[in-house]
Amino acid sequence: MAKRQIYLDDIPLDEARAILQAALAAAGAASPLVGERVALADALGRVTAEPVRALISSPQFHCAAMDGYAVSASATASARETQALPLRLGVEAFPVNTGDPLPDGANAVIMIENVNHQTDSTILIYASAAPWQHVRLMGEDMVATETILQVNHQLRPVDLGALAGCGHQQVAVRRKPRVLIIPTGGELVPIDKKPERGQLIEYNSLILSSQIRAAGGEAQVTDIIGDDEKALRAALADALASKPDLILILSGSSAGSHDFSARTIDALGEALVHGVAVRPGHPVIIGMAAAIPVIGVPGYPVSAALTGELFIVPLIRQWLGLAMPESATIEATSTRKITSPIGDDDFVRVALAAIDGRVLATPLQRGAGVITSLVEADGLAHIPRFHEGVDRGDKLNVALYRPPSSIEGTALIMGSHDPMLDLLATHIRERSVDQRLASVNVGSLGGLIALRRGEAHLAGCHLFHPETKTYNIPFVQRYLGEDEVALVTFAQREQGLILPPGNPLGIASIADLHGLRYINRQRGAGTRVLFDHLLAQHEISADEIDGYEHEEYTHLAVAAAVADGIGDCGMGLRGAAEAMGLDFIGLTWEHFDLAIPKRHLEFAPVRTLLAVLEDDAFKRELGAQSGYRSDETGRFIDF
């Protein structure tokens, strides 16, 4: 029971940060790191450790700013448009190219265009020259000893040029903060090992070391430490002996009985914070040992990544002398009610889309184990401590993971997710670098409801209507009205029973499902509507199907469950079955169509999407997929 203490001890984010800062200050480790000299060619993105002064002036001499002739201005006073003045070459006028130093006595340049050659040894000019005309004065750009760059400045290409221009070959930059990462967990294998049953691939160290590198630090990852408290203590002692700036202990899981991190930090130093009131990411540990900060990072990948963003990246930047990273933020309208624990700072991954002049945020799956929710997120909404959440229609403050223009260029499709929508998305991206198809899977009916609420640009659906024996049209009519929505065929797909290889139970049809473990789809999914229809045809009630309540959200998930032996049979696409090496009994070809409100037909990414659907190469590629027909792809359906 002692373990639960960690959670009860959760302290607010700001307080946790303040404790860390106080501990760093006490250990003399809060200031930017000292400098090291690096060649200019290696200094891009590094941060100056001191102000940099010019070693030489630039230019180092008065020089010609134009091609022409250097002269003494006073010697040209009598030249007029109507009374050309001859100047002797090499005596009163000296040919110069841009950048050439002025000869002694010269203090002006006459442009070559304004000179006529009288002879090989004299030129004619038609106007007097003002002193210093077309001359770049010595030091015009930089004067020796002048400060060119301030301390704590992140070096850009032009800065490197300026430093070279005033005589530097090297520059003193902050040493890169060095982070040592210790992954722990007996169930983990490194990414170059194939996991066996019960093993998980350890990739949190890859996420964190990449975050650290992107922020300007250096990261080194030790071998994975198994569930062995002594080994972890030895690893931490070794880590401390190598004197890095920061040590991370990555937990294999959030609060398992093998979570020795806090005890180990306490053994060699002091764990100051046992849990921070942020979601996801609760079980963060912050400690100090031998004047080195040690952070215990939670095991779920989303929590680990967020711990990196909230605690580790800011620390790297602090040691580099940089301000906190700034991400662009946007105000978006939530399409869902979001419930937040009142004591936590809650960070919600959201998909964003600009629809009908508003930016809408749809929360993505919230499990901290689902790294793809972070991969797919367009931004992170922050619901601060002491807020219980937001209602549908409330405003959210979203830190963007993509440039704002990318949100403007995104068509959001909700509804049923066909795996070939990814092929469509690939073709859209290949056609236009600033357009994108984003997809949120809510099932066929969910997609139509999202369209009615104005929460998506288009919806994918494959809803069979038994009375009319048609697909989709009656549902679109019922949910959206017929005048305002276009229905475009995406593909015809073969639906059927997904079975283990070799069909060991000898299933031939829906009638054979009695007594088997069935894998179902979620309510509102087109495949579930179809399955219910087939059950009714066979006069089978849902109660008779073992596993009717086992809901998966995609065709691939159904196939994977069958492949893993979790179920004996599921319904889904031929493509999904074959992708997993499973048997398949085809039952029907269905229509997968795209419902598109007519007001979105001229939206650029939707136009690109429609162009792809009419593209012969795309149709061939789609039609070549097992279980797909593309002869009607791109056709607008009359209704």
Added chain:
Amino acid sequence: MAKRQIYLDDIPLDEARAILQAALAAAGAASPLVGERVALADALGRVTAEPVRALISSPQFHCAAMDGYAVSASATASARETQALPLRLGVEAFPVNTGDPLPDGANAVIMIENVNHQTDSTILIYASAAPWQHVRLMGEDMVATETILQVNHQLRPVDLGALAGCGHQQVAVRRKPRVLIIPTGGELVPIDKKPERGQLIEYNSLILSSQIRAAGGEAQVTDIIGDDEKALRAALADALASKPDLILILSGSSAGSHDFSARTIDALGEALVHGVAVRPGHPVIIGMAAAIPVIGVPGYPVSAALTGELFIVPLIRQWLGLAMPESATIEATSTRKITSPIGDDDFVRVALAAIDGRVLATPLQRGAGVITSLVEADGLAHIPRFHEGVDRGDKLNVALYRPPSSIEGTALIMGSHDPMLDLLATHIRERSVDQRLASVNVGSLGGLIALRRGEAHLAGCHLFHPETKTYNIPFVQRYLGEDEVALVTFAQREQGLILPPGNPLGIASIADLHGLRYINRQRGAGTRVLFDHLLAQHEISADEIDGYEHEEYTHLAVAAAVADGIGDCGMGLRGAAEAMGLDFIGLTWEHFDLAIPKRHLEFAPVRTLLAVLEDDAFKRELGAQSGYRSDETGRFIDF
């Protein structure tokens, strides 16, 4: 005269880009580059060359989402709060840690907190378990064969984690575009050589190669080619033979007689564009040779850097499959009238400051040779073709070179520039990573006028008032009114005559300046006011001073002109003279004060500035500078 053709041929920016794109398409070089496989640890920031699918599911098995006991839900149905149900360990209940696979037959997890140990072999539970509770389903995150990342996606830390999590050790990313850079110009020396008189340091290749690297490309720089058309042709032929994606020929100067770039490109291919109507940056050449684009980059560093931003970085991103880079933009009010050539897209470097609720843009020096103007710029204002410029008070659209918060944290000082203001700026930056002192040098009077117009937060001035024999107070009263402005002493400084080493002409005072070449300061500069006062004291008229019209803008520039033998004497600070190893005859100690409108006294960066002025360490450092006294530093002056 043929050379001028290049300028007469200037074509608009959009047209130049379209010509380049058409040529790339014709050469089959417009598409993103093919992929190469790299290890995930090396893939940060690279761009996917194809969609990436999951190789294995994650998790690969149903697993515990909590620490506790795996059970079969149906076996727990009878458990009640009031009627504990015993379960036999290893038979009906299996201890699991988070992440462990469920044993066969189990389909739910009961949290460890909700279990009591009855004996070593049985546990008691007090509630039934719902099927799949606290279970992460196989494939919850990723299902094998599912598309995890789209093509043309720049890889972030979380993406790398997701790829590792679904079985990848490598990823196919776009090959880095390879750019070959040929610097030309007989006057140029590489950055590791000390330039002799008449030589300039070649650093444009450093700027451009850094821009290319920052954008994701690879750059290689050849030796500098002197003024030798044959050698350049050979270098270009060699470059073409090595088949890079892009070749840059860097001109030593804008349109000198040794500018062979266009002819050389024409000899080995075709120069398609001879000059683009952008400022700065006119003399851009765009050509194709052997199906490889060749860009002639102008020689002035600001033009070169802008050519990089306008043409080269976008090309690198195109080859990587990325959209154009997006910089945050801001609408700012111009503090100056800006005249733009009507036919050009004009890009104006500006300093930005947030003052009285408005963001103000002050144009910086416009010479294309002044790289520091780009270093100091907070952003780039774009005045489009067909606009003649803007008036003072007009809105400008500014692409930011700094994050917006950095603008909010900037105190802008205008007026006279004391070199020790750089020391002040260093101390401010060291105290706060998000505050900054920016300085625009307009002379003492200019600074007071800027304050009156609300264009700066504070002004530096050292204006002697002969009638009252005081510094600054009468001027502040006249320009600003006395109630609204505080005057704070920055330092006392020793002003005097700056002379060549050893004082070869034996100058002792102002009275000795007859017949010498004097270096003056610009109108409105405090040093000029002082000089005029001293001339009047000695009853010398300005006409009698040779060089009175030779205006420099800073103390260091005056000292540099004396050091270079351009003048025999100037007036300025002891510090400037000593920095250049010159002789100095002190004439007076003057007050350099900061005028600060009282409404800005609570502005955070100004408060930091005032705290630095009161800091003993800062005062000691300032007072230890030759020619400075800091005993009154930080004192508010009563008036």
